[in-house]
Amino acid sequence: MRERVRRSLVRIGAMASKETQHVLRDPRTLVLALVMPVVMLLLFGFGVSFDLERAPLAVADRDGSDASRALVRALTASSELALAGAADADDADRLFRRGEAVALLVVPEGYAAAVARRERVPLQLLVDGADTVVANQVLTKAEALVRAETRRLGGPDLAGREPPIEVNVWTRYNPAARSALFMVPGLAAYLLAISAVLLTALTVAGEWERGSMEQLFASPVGRLEIVLGKLAPYLVLGMVELQLVVAFGAVVFDVPVRGSPFLVFALGFFFLVGMLGQGLLISVVTKNQLVATQAGALSSLLPSLLLSGMVFPLENMPLPLQTVSRIIPARYLVHGLRGIMLKGNGLDVLWPDLLAVVLFAVAILALATSRFQRRLA
């Protein structure tokens, strides 16, 4: 019995060490696994947490009073917003299209008088929503500045309850702008999904194409041993990838890990096992690298990008899509990672997410192993 276990471990070890050498000898695999996620993280990350620097704000000051000028000064005194010039209230489309301004503040006639009477004054802020990230930040910043101005005018006791200035926001083009911090945990899921599914789909399909799968089947290596030996190196690679993404997120983009890092990796581990299993299933079914690559990319990229809640909020989706998203493991990873990293949630809150990725991993591995017959035809 012990001898059988020892031999089995030797065979798994032989598979894993061979696979590791494939990876080490092919820089493309390492690039795909380690460099690509970092590059994408930087691209997406800088896209999302682009620090607002002198974003041009146009102002249509219909009041032309000292009070309205004070408001504009307050808004543009910070480094984030810069006065792009005076404009008319109808100019927003033209300004946005030419990129002369990313936001237009409309101060209504009678602003000064209303403020003096401490009445509510509706200000209008039109924001160019084409770049959701910039739009989101301009909005946040402008609201904060207006609130401060309100507080200055109305006094601390009044500001809280009934602000005399009210901001009406009109976001043009893309009303669904989301917070930057939400992107990095989502991105981690997305990157892990793609590279894990693609790597295994490629490597197992390659074994079929090369004919070496037949050679393996003629040896005493069992299918579970093939699966474990093949997946182990990529699991390690995936965990390194996850650490890279989390570390880059923390260092470069100040994305915190407020909860337990252990929970991050536990969640990531089981998610990875599921994704590797998905890649395995694809390659077992297709037995062809080209088809496996396409099926792998489609089945990992699209769902984890579109149905994971990474970019598009699940709550806003039609019910059928919401239902489909429930079987997408990336959904649980994104939700779980956001919970751990941004809110500091613990297992007491996140156990359903962990359970979901574990279930997916077990189910897909079982399916892949059962489809993976050690006989030809």
Added chain:
Amino acid sequence: MTAPAIQAVGLSRRFGAFTAVDRVSFEVERGEIFGYLGANGAGKSTTIRMLTGLLAPSDGEARVAGRDVGRDPDAVKAAIGYMSQKFSLYLDLPVRENLRFFGGAYGLSGRDLAARVDEALERADLRDLADATTGGLPGGVRQRLALASALLHRPAVVFLDEPTAGVDPVARRTFWRIIRELSRGGTTVFVTTHYLDEAEYCRRIGLMADGRLVALDTPAALKRAWVPETILAVRGRDLARGQAALAALPGVKAVAPFGAGLHLRVEPGRPSPEDVTAALAAAGAADVSVAVAEPSLEDVFLAVVGRGGAAEVSP
């Protein structure tokens, strides 16, 4: 262990309506080199895949190295070596790592593995190439490496599926030297080939046509049984012109190109070599010489396939 190394009884395999292997039965003794011949698609690889446990037989059974292939495939797999048609080595890895991997796949590890790998490198004459990347090696060297990989765990029975396809003649000769050494050491070798000259190295030969095993014996006995006629080897220039005339001669059973010349299968005694020379000269061939030849396995093969039906003959 006096039981045969390989024993097939009524082994059949169907793919849908197509019968790839049809009720094949044979036995291979321990230490024997058994050649399995046949045209492409005759069922050679399918038979090997059933014997190695890669393919379940539709019917019949087989015992290899004393174990039932259908009931105990893992025991069979541990006892055999297999070299598939494509010699599936990992081309991106060095020679030594390929050997280490296949050794590990058979459960070898540590010092034992290292010793076997060194031994294999020695035997296959690959010591100087141990650290070379496999993909950069010529076909003959890769083939030796593939064989060495299949032998690392010292299997009792080795299955070689067209091991010499696409390998140059010098490399083929070296390869067969290794196979004969193996056989002397007691290893049973089951080899498929369609190089008929190689088949002469085998102690016994099985001939496949359309999924059936149509002949099985030593090369000499096969020649006596299948080519009772005299073989006339004809050489000369412009022989093609005379081919039709020869076929029309009384007593000629078959005319087939053989190397640069022709082989005639004739009834004993007629036509005589002189009749053949005369007929060819009349048809326009020049420098004709005719000699009585020892029948080759190619003659056997052509006779078997000719009788077996419309099997396609590979060059």
